[in-house]
Amino acid sequence: MPWSTRELAELAGTTVKAVRHYHKLDLLEEPERKENGYKQYEVSHLVRLLQITRLADLGVPLGRIATMGNADDNPDEALRVLDAELEGTIARLQRIRGELALIFENRSPASLPAGFGPVASTMTETDRSLIMIYSRVFDDSAMQDMQEIMSEIPATEADKEFEALTLDADRATRRQLGESLAPGLADLLTKYEWMRDPGSKAPRGAAFAQGTMGEAIRALYNQAQLEVLYRAHLISTGAHDQLTELEAALDAQERTAS
Amino acid sequence: MPWSTRELAELAGTTVKAVRHYHKLDLLEEPERKENGYKQYEVSHLVRLLQITRLADLGVPLGRIATMGNADDNPDEALRVLDAELEGTIARLQRIRGELALIFENRSPASLPAGFGPVASTMTETDRSLIMIYSRVFDDSAMQDMQEIMSEIPATEADKEFEALTLDADRATRRQLGESLAPGLADLLTKYEWMRDPGSKAPRGAAFAQGTMGEAIRALYNQAQLEVLYRAHLISTGAHDQLTELEAALDAQERTAS
DNA sequence: TTGCTCCTCACGTCACGTGAGGTGGC
């Protein structure tokens, strides 16, 4: 007594839909039918179906099963290929699990690049956004340095004040804060020479790096913070002329406003 | 200067199509557009896109990313789930690699159930088909026994003769071969008690097992072989009456034919 | 008649990729 589609599927440990799918792909021959159109499967179909499901369970794509013939031949090139693919997949998944382990260990947000986990708790949302963007612009050595900075240099009072600085901060406050931040910035520029020329650590070019960094900083800080950053930058690089120019421009602005 | 779709995608290390896909799934907000309809992405979009690609790279499904909010929160339940899934996936793939290693080691056909690799070379195509089908009908202990039989009991002259037996084999040949095979079969029935009642090792029921086995055997052996098997079975189980009946039936058949 | 099986489309899933067909910018 031949088998119905359901019986065949259950014998092979698969589903009716899968069997029909294999017919459509010409992996499995269609059997004779009864007068009413019902399919009648024979042992040959079962054997073939078992071959298909075995290979499919091993992870061989159906398209490859088709070209493997009956695959009862000896260990095929296709299986070697599959094995190599599996090796790669396993390695990739294990790397991911490694990253997840670090995330769990540090309770760090998943979106930070690897390595910043341990210092994530000391970072503001703005810091994190900047780091995410920088990691797309700078090379690994630069990111290493930034990580070092984050973990080794404690936030000063001035840093905290800077973070909290609002748009309406007055000029004296902005000037003082710029001056307070300058020494720390100068230290950084001494310790990390490349920061004077960040483009040198940007694989996609200095112009690209400058543009992206600028865009990020302008979006993430308010106007008062941007001025303070600019002041600290000018002081720490000894650009006194430009500092004088800035003060003059602000004088002019105030006069216009009043 | 805001970014175009392509620029944004490249900054984030992904593709234009992926970005558009995230829009369609409402994972990423659509930016303002220029008069000509071109999209203009800001830093906020880049930050969000980097979050999305990071999670997607970790293997979080996009639908889950959507419900994770900005996912900048601490290690989320979703990541624990993901980690557990990864653990399972890796284990499964490693099991598969283990099976592949056995296949390579024994140069055995992939479609045989695990364990039959080492004896595959001694098996005929018919043997392999039978084993594949039996493995869907009998439990592991029964399959273990069959493997033992295959590996420990060498093929006799009679076995080889049986395999080669064609439909036109004459009655004397059939009778002799049945008698030659009977002692081996009797040994099996002594050593493996359950073979007298194979249904006892069939998780899906004795009737199902009988039906499937019968179907398989009838399809894989020719009429002469089937008769020889029947003879050996009757002799080894001591069913002399039925053997006499068989001979009588064959006598009658010959008379009719002549 | 009822409930169950079998059949054949056709569309859905997942994360995009691949054109098609049209427009804008230089």
Added chain:
DNA sequence: TTGCTCCTCACGTCACGTGAGGTGGC
């Protein structure tokens, strides 16, 4: 005008799953 970019559908991929809508068997 040419070549390149951007845009929006619409369909394809992979291995089936999920109905829909209809028929046969008891």
